[in-house]
Amino acid sequence: KAVEDAMEKYDAKKVYAIVMDPNTGEILAMANRPNFDPNEPPRDLGYEGMQDYVKNFSAKDSMDPGSTFKLVTAAAVLDAGAMTLNNTFNCPGYRVIEGSERIRCHKAGGHGHQTFAEVMEHSCNPAFVDMALALGKNEFYDYIEAFGFGQKTGIDVNGEAQGILIPREAVKNLDLARIGFGQSISITPLQLVAATAAAVNGGNFMKPYLAKALTETKIDQETGQEYEDVVKTIEPQRIRQVISKETSENIAKILQGVVEDGSGSNAYIPGYRVGGKTGTAQKYGEDGRIVQGRHIASFVGFAPADDPQVVVLFAVDEPQVAVDFGSVVAAPYVQMILKDTLPYL
Numbered sequence: 447k448a449v450e451d452a453m454e455k456y457d458a459k460k461v462y463a464i465v466m467d468p469n470t471g472e473i474l475a476m477a478n479r480p481n482f483d484p485n486e487p488p489r490d491l492g493y494e495g496m497q498d499y500v501k502n503f504s505a506k507d508s509m510d511p512g513s514t515f516k517l518v519t520a521a522a523v524l525d526a527g528a529m530t531l532n533n534t535f536n537c538p539g540y541r542v543i544e545g546s547e548r549i550r551c552h553k554a555g556g557h558g559h560q561t562f563a564e565v566m567e568h569s570c571n572p573a574f575v576d577m578a579l580a581l582g583k584n585e586f587y588d589y590i591e592a593f594g595f596g597q598k599t600g601i602d603v604n605g606e607a608q609g610i611l612i613p614r615e616a617v618k619n620l621d622l623a624r625i626g627f628g629q630s631i632s633i634t635p636l637q638l639v640a641a642t643a644a645a646v647n648g649g650n651f652m653k654p655y656l657a658k659a660l661t662e663t664k665i666d667q668e669t670g671q672e673y674e675d676v677v678k679t680i681e682p683q684r685i686r687q688v689i690s691k692e693t694s695e696n697i698a699k700i701l702q703g704v705v706e707d708g709s710g711s712n713a714y715i716p717g718y719r720v721g722g723k724t725g726t727a728q729k730y731g732e733d734g735r736i737v738q739g740r741h742i743a744s745f746v747g748f749a750p751a752d753d754p755q756v757v758v759l760f761a762v763d764e765p766q767v768a769v770d771f772g773s774v775v776a777a778p779y780v781q782m783i784l785k786d787t788l789p790y791l
Contacts, residue, residue: 456765468643470682471652512727515628522589567708578626702751712777722747743775
């Protein structure tokens with residue numbers, strides 16, 4: 447319902463949505479647009495065009511995560527002890543890297559003096575540059591890989607992509623600074639959901655899976671009746687501990703603040719504790735340069751924030767609207783999905 451509505455409302459290129467149980471890795475729902483009814487294929491697209499539609503975009507498409515990745519950076523810097531919740535940041539509107547490269551904040555003039563929690567609420571780029579550089583290349587990359595980036599999750603779906611990670615030995619400080627706020631790294635929507643789950647579920651990276659059990663239809667010899675026999679049950683699989691339970695609880699609390707006091711307010715639901723993070727990612731042309739005016743608006747949310755039972759990612763590729771921030775375009779759909787889902791739980 448949500449992807450259909452977003453596709454129509456924003457005349458988008460693509461829409462992705464994934465709902466996951468963060469404690470088991472079970473994919474509760476996954477939907478992509480555009481798609482087609484196999485009974486009435488759009489033959490005018492030709493074979494190649496239809497092949498593109500057949501693939502599961504959420505597991506196959508690689509994209510810059512944008513600011514949703516900041517929750518990974520924050521989790522890493524706190525868990526490593528490179529910074530604490532008491533650290534403060536000053537944002538004049540930019541950071542200068544290696545004496546010449548200027549990375550701008552989205553707020554002209556900057557955010558000024560901020561606490562650790564406030565930089566997440568404001569989604570302040572310079573602060574996350576500081577975090578990435580405080581970690582350093584090797585430690586940051588250890589966490590990035592532990593969170594599952596640059597490798598397939600192993601989900602039971604064909605054609606999964608592994609995303610694109612700059613080789614560790616080739617990473618420069620400028621690359622590291624950009625990765626800190628979600629640029630210069632390419633990930634799949636599925637990887638982002640799995641990483642978010644690990645960040646808020648107590649620190650466990652769970653293998654995502656779709657099939658809960660495999661059954662076979664058999665016939666009862668005495669009655670002649672058909673029945674379903676469970677051949678195999680798929681059990682949740684914990685791959686590794688990524689961050690400590692304490693760090694995970696702190697991240698969940700900070701992300702709750704993003705929804706209650708910050709850029710994620712459009713995902714707020716009265717009566718529930720919702721946490722989340724907005725993202726507005728740039729897109730690149732075939733020449734590798736940033737294409738102006740084209741973005742992927744996304745939001746990743748979870749609830750209840752103090753005991754997460756469900757994580758939702760919603761992303762809209764090239765929404766045709768003047769203000770295309772994830773906070774405006776994607777967050778309301780995460781709210782819609784959570785509003786429909788939470789009463790069931």
